[in-house]
Amino acid sequence: MWNLSRPDWQDRIRTGQSLLPDLKLNQADVRRAVSIFNKLRIPDVPGSPPFGEAAGDWFREIVGALFGSMVNGERMVREVLLLVPKKNSKTTNGAGLMMTALVDNQRPRAEFLLIGPTKDVADLAFSQATGMIEADPEGFLQKRMHIQEHIKTITDRRTKAKLKIKTFDSSVLTGVKPVGVLVDELHEIAKSPSATNVIRQIRGGLLPNPEGFLVFITTQSDGRPQGAFRAELMKARQIRDGRATGSMLPVLYEFPDDIAVDPARWQDPSNWPMVTPNAGRSIQIERLLQEFEASKLGDPGEVAGWASQHLNIEIGLGLKTDRWPGAEFWARRADPSITLESLLDRCEVVCVGIDGGGLDDLFGLNVLGREKATRHWLAWSHAWCHAGVLERRKSIAAKLRDFEAAGELTIVDDELKDVAEIVAIVSQVKDAGLLACVGVDPAGLGEFIEALAEIGVTQEDKLVVGVPQGYGMMNAIKTAERKLANGTLRHSGSGLMAWAVSNLKIEPTATAIRATKQNAGDAKIDPAMALFDAVVPMSLNPEPARAPEYQLIFV
Missing domain, CATH: 3.40.50.300 (P-loop containing nucleotide triphosphate hydrolases)
Incomplete structure (x- = not known):
């Protein structure tokens, strides 16, 4: 060879x-x-x-x-x-x-x-x-x-x-x-x-x-x-x-x-000949510059689309005018060292967010921890979906298979083992003495609430809270985007989460905002909404479930 x-x-x-x-x-x-x-x-x-x-x-x-x-x-x-x-x-x-x-x-x-x-x-x-x-x-x-x-x-x-x-x-x-x-x-x-x-x-x-x-x-x-x-x-x-x-x-x-990775540099026409091998023949750099300037008159998504086709820029996150502002900073805050195990080892308190669960949805889970030394927030995500989604949503079937291959998504059959696997992760957090709260979208999660009760995680113990949805989530959305901007929220770099974040659309009113999908049906956002479900209780600055360990140093 x-x-x-x-x-x-x-x-x-x-x-x-x-x-x-x-x-x-x-x-x-x-x-x-x-x-x-x-x-x-x-x-x-x-x-x-x-x-x-x-x-x-x-x-x-x-x-x-x-x-x-x-x-x-x-x-x-x-x-x-x-x-x-x-x-x-x-x-x-x-x-x-x-x-x-x-x-x-x-x-x-x-x-x-x-x-x-x-x-x-x-x-x-x-x-x-x-x-x-x-x-x-x-x-x-x-x-x-x-x-x-x-x-x-x-x-x-x-x-x-x-x-x-x-x-x-x-x-x-x-x-x-x-x-x-x-x-x-x-x-x-x-x-x-x-x-x-x-x-x-x-x-x-x-x-x-x-x-x-x-x-x-x-x-x-x-x-x-x-x-x-x-x-x-x-x-x-x-x-x-x-x-x-x-x-x-x-x-x-x-x-x-x-x-x-630097928009200022790939938008510089002096760099374009690198990726334009036929320049001077079928295409002129001056003509590309004219088209680029025209794309800038539209929303940021036009620039991203133009760059993907004419400069081979790989699109990571949506750049639409109604995108979630946190999407701009998402890729910069990826930290591949964050796994579920490392997060539990590095953090003093953890909130878990859960969203979705319908047969046409993803069942999103986000484990959000507060780091001991820095008090920064660390996020790890996973999701589940029923195999039927691959048939009902064929336009994203290949994408979901990619996430499955990357270990970021689990596809379940009619036995619906997703709830049991999610509860097992919550139990792992609880057994580590770190669980402060599980924040859930109250709609359609009766089965999940019952399963959590079997491991002693109940509303009566204040370990489960229903998170306000729609406009009630505005504070969590803004908190997450601010912490992404200043670098105090980092995540594991999941491709699934990057996709979910790119699908977020922010709808404003005179007094509030809410997060919804860019496109109904195929643009899944459940994993991103699970992050916001975890941000709500974490924003209340919960105390550690166990006293932090300190090492005495004699000088």
């Missing part, structure tokens, strides 16, 4: 160097493939210039690495993930790569697939591929290739190999056994609940062909990465950074870490 890592990528992208690793390519194969690619003409540009004149070396390198990596009949670079912003000739270059594969292919009746996320994208890819054939000035491709527009298929008359352009759909992609596949806009395809299974089937279909390849070309997601896109992106980053091995070539045009 070849080493496909490029751990010095951050230095290289700053200076405009190649992001590809040093590979021992078959130079004869590289020259042949690049020659085919260079001769293809771009059909929707005046004069139909060939790729040899109009394409950037950055993409030619990818073509050379993919087709020049054959060793003893086996392709060593079997996969590519190209993360590149919009307007960098992504779909056109992809169509050119697949036409190169069709022309270069020697396997009789081989099947190649180019998969678009929507009909419009698939139509554009097919139009570009057929346009390259029609623009061949020597007429060689017109004679060799047979175009069937009604089924979006191009057949090589010499080898009978076919290039099929398809719209992503689980039914039409099941059972395929292609030689090469290009998936355009993986981040859009990943929104389908079936995406992970279909990609697994494509990989399985490629296995019998030693020269098989799979290419993903995509921009960054316009929301938090999820499902198949998140999984492939994480894999590519690990290979690129040298933290994992594999046959995927990662070519990721994203800012170095210090720029990506």
Whole structure:
């Protein structure tokens, strides 16, 4: 297996160097493939210039690495993930790569697939591929290739190999056994609940062909990465950074870490050429600047959406004008050292917040502790959901599976063991002598209140309180956002909580505010509301359930 890592990528992208690793390519194969690619003409540009004149070396390198990596009949670079912003000739270059594969292919009746996320994208890819054939000035491709527009298929008359352009759909992609596949806009395809299974089937279909390849070309997601896109992106980053091995070539045009986390720096146009490899060809930095300035005239969410698509900025939290103000500070206060166990060890008193619990909701739990030495607040969260939510809310099913894999969410069946598991955590806090109170949304929690009573946590003992909801939670909302701003509230960095926080919408009236969802149904906020349920009793400055331990020091 070849080493496909490029751990010095951050230095290289700053200076405009190649992001590809040093590979021992078959130079004869590289020259042949690049020659085919260079001769293809771009059909929707005046004069139909060939790729040899109009394409950037950055993409030619990818073509050379993919087709020049054959060793003893086996392709060593079997996969590519190209993360590149919009307007960098992504779909056109992809169509050119697949036409190169069709022309270069020697396997009789081989099947190649180019998969678009929507009909419009698939139509554009097919139009570009057929346009390259029609623009061949020597007429060689017109004679060799047979175009069937009604089924979006191009057949090589010499080898009978076919290039099929398809719209992503689980039914039409099941059972395929292609030689090469290009998936355009993986981040859009990943929104389908079936995406992970279909990609697994494509990989399985490629296995019998030693020269098989799979290419993903995509921009960054316009929301938090999820499902198949998140999984492939994480894999590519690990290979690129040298933290994992594999046959995927990662070519990721994203800012170095210090720029990506600093809005002032990634909004600086002088840094944009780092992630715009086709600058000066299909896109001009000046044009990007005009579009950026236009996005700033809308709400902050417009800027975030524009940046995700044109600068590959990964969206973490919502930036809408009606967002919870605490969302601005949420990511900064993440502390991965906070676990349930470390929180109980570091804190002198704990309040637990509970929210949700319906079959269409998440059952959110937040353990909020006051640290012994600093009196800062530390928060740890978990949530549960019924398996039926994955069917009723298919748009977030992949996201919920990601949270489950991260250990932040538990999916339960009809036995509904969520209550028992939550009570076990409350019991753990109580047994540690730290429990001050459990704050709950009073609606629909009769079963939970009864289960708490079995471990001696009752309203009569003032260990359970009903937390006012709606406008009655205004003080808790404002307290949490102020403590996030000044750094005296830190949390475990849960992706589930970050998502819930991004879904919060603040509705003001003349005298109060309340927290609700950005979008009804799919935008779950229960884990965030559980935090506010814990903030209410913690704001009353409860005394420790046991006297703090002091160490006598003699001087």
